[in-house]
Amino acid sequence: MTLRIHNTLSGKIDELIPGGEKRESISDYPAVTIYSCGPTVYSYAHIGNFRTFVFNDFLRRYLKFRGFEVNHAMNITDVDDKTISGANKENISLKEYTDRYTEIFFENLKQLNIESVEHVPRATESIESMIEIIDKLHKKGLAYENEGSVYFSISKFDGYGKLSRLDKRETRTGIRYDTDEYEKDDVRDFALWKASKEGEVSWDTPYGKGRPGWHIECSAMIRKIFGKTIDIHTGGVDLIFPHHENEIAQSEAAYDEKFVRHWIHVEHLLVEGSKMSKSLGNFYTLKDILDRGYSPRSIRYLLMSAHYKKQLNFTFAGLKQADQALARIDNLIINLKYVKNENPDHEGLEKIIDDLYKNFINSVDDDLNISKGLGIFFEFIHTINTLLSENRLSKQNCARIIKVLEDLDKVFGFIFFPENGSGDIDTEKIEQLIKERSEAKKNRDFEKADMIRDRLLEKGILLEDTRHGTRWKKKR
C-alpha cells in the first residue's frame, strides 16, 4: 500500500515519495519535509482558517501513523500591510501588536488539539534569508529595482503559471491594469521587496529601507530551514494564485532546482452555504463558537470529517451532529470500562482489529479519504458494541481495544481529547451516592432513589441503570 495524495502541480493523485526517490518501505524514506502557509497575525483567525490548520495537523499525524518521520514548518506572517496599519491604529509597536495575535493563535491551536510543528519561523526574523534570494535574483537579472522597490520579472521565468495553469486562463475582459501600476515593467510582475513609506517599519537593505513583499517569506524560510526541494507545501486553495505561483517562480529562478514536489490545497469552508464575510454576519472566530457553548472537540471533528478537497459547509446543526458522533465513541469507551470480569476472551478479536487497520489505511492512503476511514471506524465500533452486548469480550479484550483507540487517536486527535475545563468531579462521592441509591432501590424507596438521581443530574452526572448495575457519566 502506498500513500497517494492529489498534487495541484501535476493535477493528478501522485504517490508521496519523500526525497523524490522511490524506496522499498516507508521506514527507508528520509523525513517528510512539509511547509504550511500559516496565519497573518493581524486579528483573530477564523473558523475557515482553522479548517486548513486542522487539515495540516491531520496530514502530519497520518504521515507519522504510517511510519514516516515528519519535519514540518509553519510560518507566522508578522509584517504586512494589515499588521502595520493595525499597530499604527493602536499606536503600539508592530511586535507588540503581532505578539498579541500570535499568542491567541497558538492558544487556539492548542484548544483544537493541533500538534505543535518542528519549526515556526516569523517573517520578521527571516529578513536576511529574504535578502539572500532577492540578491540572487537581482544578480541573475530576473529582478529589477524601481523607486526603492524590487520586482520579479515573470517574463524571464519560463515555468511561470504551471501551478495555476495560467496558460489556460484569459484575463477578464475590461479589467484595468493602469493607474497605480506604472512602476512595473509588466503588470503581472510582483514585488519581492517594497520600499517603506514614511514612518513604517523597515529594514536596511542594499536597495534602501523597505519591507518584504508578500511572497518572499515562504521561499526564504523554506530555503533557510530545509535548504533544498521540499516534499509537501500546503495551504488554502485561494493561495494557488498568485501566492504559490510566485513562490515557485522566486525559488526556482533563484536556485535552479525544483521548489516543491507535492502541492496540497485545502478547499474553503463555507458558513451556512456562503463564504464567510463580516457583512453577512457569518464570520466566526474559534472563540465565537466556543462562547456559544460548543466544544473545541466537536469543532475539530467537524472540520476533519469532510474530505479536504471538498468545500465544507459549516453549520451549527453540523456541530451538533459532530457532537453526537463523538458521543457514540465515548459510549463505546464507557461500555468497555464496565465489562464484566468473568467474560471469556474472544478469539476473533485480533482479526477484527487487523481488518480495521487494513481497511482504515487503505481508505486514508487514497488521497486522505478520512470520511471513508471514519465510516470504517464506526463499523468497528458497531462490531465491538454488538460483542459487548453479548458479553463476548473479556477484560483483556477491552484493554486491547482501548490500545487500538489510543493508536487511532494519534491520527484523529478527538477520541481522548484533552479536557480544557475544570475536572472537579468527586468520583468517590458519586460512587457513594450510587450505592445509597441502589440500597434505596432494593428497599423499593423509589422516591429517595429518584432524588439522588436528580441531585447528581443537577451536578452534570448522568446515571444509567443497566442489567449489571448502575453506571455514570458526565452529561453532555
Add this chain to the structure above:
RNA sequence: GGCGUCGUACCCAAAUGGCUAAGGGAGAGGUCUGCAAAACCUCCAUUUAGCGGUUCGAAUCCGCUCGACGCCUCCA
C-alpha cells in the same frame, strides 16, 4: 467573460464502470427497566439535480440544461 470544483436519503457524507449505493445524525420499532433516561440491536435511497448518449452493465464515462460554490483582486 475565462478557468475550475460540485450537485447522492429529512440533514451531514463515502462509494468514480459490475455483488443488496458505506458511515454519522435525525426518525420508527425492539431489548433492558420500578419509572425515566441512557446504552445496545433492528429498520430507514429499486435509486444518485434533470434530459439524452456510450456500454452487456453508469451515481461513476460523454453531451446539453438547471442549480450551488470557488479562483481570475487582499484572502486558509
